Amino acid sequence: MKYLITLLGILFVSSPITHAQADTCQKEPPSGLSPLAAYSIFYENYRSGDYEFALDYGRWLICAKPEKLEGNPRFSLLTQYDRMVTIYQEIGNSKEDPTLKAAYIDTAETLLNESLELFGDEPKSRFDIIFTRGRFYQQNYNTIDNGLQKAYSDYETLFEIDPKRAVSMGDGYYLRQALNNIIDQDRTEDAQNFIDNVKPHAEGDALEFIEEKQQEILGSPEEQIAYYTPLLEEDPNNLDALRALEGAYESLDDRDKLKEIKLKLNDLDPSYDSALDLAELARSNANYNEAVRFYQQALDRATDDSQRKEMYLSLADMNINLGKLSIAKEQVQKALQIDPNDGTSLIKMATIYGAAVSQCTEDRTLEAADKVVYWVVIDYLNKAKQVDSSVANSVNQQLSTYQDVTPNSEDKFFTLNLENGDTITVDGSLNNCYSFINETTTVR
Template identity: 25%
Template sequence: MKKRILMLLTVALAGSGLANAQADCAREAALAYDQAKAKNYDAALPALQKIRETCPKYSMATYQYLERALEAKIDKAPEGQKEQYVEDLIEVWEQRLELYPEKTQKGKIYADIAQLKYDNKLGDEEELYEAYDKAWNEDKESFTSPKGLYAYFDLVVNMQDAGERSLQDVFDQYDKVFGKIEQEENDAAEALAPLLKKQEEGEELTAKEKKQIKYSEINLNNYSKVKAALNAKLGARADCDNLIPLYKKDFEAKKTDVSWLRNANARLSAKDCTEDPLFVQVSEALHKLEPSAKSAFSLGQLAEANGDGAKALQYYNEAAELETNKSDKARIYYRIAGNYKDKGSYGQARSFYRKALDAKPSLGSAYLQIASMYAKSANSCGTDTFTKRAVYWLAADYASRAARVDPSIASNANQAASSYRGLAPQKSDIFQSSYNAGQTISIGCWIGESVRVPNL
């Protein structure tokens, strides 16, 4: 009986101790979190570190506030005094990943760790590359940082300059990173498109939708800048003068190697290195061994260069049907659309520009081309002077959309939109017409769309 009472007392005391410990964690965490919320990081940091040590699983908020506090410390610390804070932050991220794996994206955490090391020059280029490579291999989907993706490519280029990587390694890395950026651009533009349409039609947006537009446009702008930086970094390495000798010296040995032919064909095609006989050899050899979207597209380029438009379109359509990569499919449809536009077949051209946009919603140049065709058709697609000029409003809407989904062409697109609005009816024209602001005008001929009279 005494043993039983003793055991019950032991359990009770243990439970009481656990409850007291939890109460202590809650009390100390509340104070530390308040300090962190107030950005009083000097006071918050030691308290947060203590909670992490004594109550590691109390709350994920501990790690979130520690991240903010340590980042603030790193920003303010003079050179030579940052390393300890950097190491502490890496430990915080790794512990968070260990304790809260279901609430933590591995790719993002590993990319953040790599970026922290990169920014603070911790490790040589090979070590830094391996840190980014870990993020890519562990969880590519959540490795979305524009800055991190650029660094991931930059390191390979630097190593190639130092003789530690081949030119082909640089091309392979470029394709990998560029493809990821295009995927992220497409996702952002796809989310943005219905909201822009809703906004253009004058519908009220919720606060959440406005925020979504803002963040989508910020992401599109950042990715656009990174793409430009990647191309600048790649520079002359990808010129035809470098590519052709690189592939020509290996062609005879590799002409039955489908993988090699595929890579060579894609690179030569992307840079329009179509005038050298090597391009013909590579394209025909690849299409013979493995008829594919890439080889069909290359043969279309050859036919187009030789002035055979019909044969070019035949190959381009074959390429579009075979292609599974959305960005590449958009590129093919855009090329087909351009052929029809050059012939004056605007309806056909628009159909393929829209197919390109379905595949790649961030392809702002397709919207800009549609805008251009609408503007050129203004005199043919209205019933009177006012409705003819109203076509320019529609052209301006498409040009503005081009600027918003593709910041890399925003300047030209916004200039085009402004020019089209200058050609459209002005406030005095609306006042003198039978139309009112908000009224819809149906536009005939091949355009077959409607446009709202703006409230000027």
């Protein structure tokens, strides 16, 4: 049962200090006091927690509704409404009689609703009052009919007024309460509209929660595609729809559709990540020329040296696969300019020189001159291990393979006319296909 008690013309709960309200509310301060004196008594008793005594003076303030108070330039009628809500709530919660408790709580609710009517025209004030009312409903849900649902409804309204502010409140608590309630009511369309409204303002845990709920709402990738495809047809620039479809097609491993979506995202919202996604997709499809194009885009959009180094190494990989070893070497050299002691880059250079031997001897037998290149490969592997201990295991696994194919004694002394300790340059003098290497090594 609802114990509706308004402040105008309806009986207030009696106590030794509070008394029945007359048919018309008291628009003059009690006991013939001046407005400032009556307010001072109200405020001091409110501040000290003597809510029963403050109540009589507070009812006058709510009835008279003074917009200003001479002698107190900081006076705010909205603040007095907030205080009176607290007074009625605290007195009500102190009552053992459930009827009295409900009456006081009901009056506090009435004050909140009246406050919203009086001061809710401006968005910030409306937001603040509805937030206060939502918390009031949640705190007193045992006394208020359908209290929890009223609270969740108010929290939902906050996201309509100011989604950015609402998302950040309570470390996402109100976001979770509002969205969970919508989903629990099977209001799927409302839930999706809610997500579309708040997602641009979310990050971190809040964004992760929203994405989990998005999956819960839409279910399977097929259902997601069915939902978002018409939205994209209506608005081809809908980034949220594109990102949702990207995830759905990735789940289904539909590479053609996935590439189509990624291309649109890269055009509409170009970034390092969007270009890198396309490069990795092309790489996984062994489309190395296309991968080069998108790795270069990612490189152009890189924001720090770490990203740039990674893109140079990825470009080197693609050019190795394409047989463009001199270009691959240039990319690794640029990576080493950023970090001369990066073991991965040094290993990559060794890989390029090893690939040069394979490329040069593709249609012929390995000769003594070809084997000289492996000394340079070993030089780079040893340097990688020396300057970067994190790659030691990888280097050790490769070293024996290359050491087994370096020039033997016969190659050195009879074919190449070399002595241990001699210096030799690996370039076009060994074979034209090694001209791009141009590295010096020591006979051993």
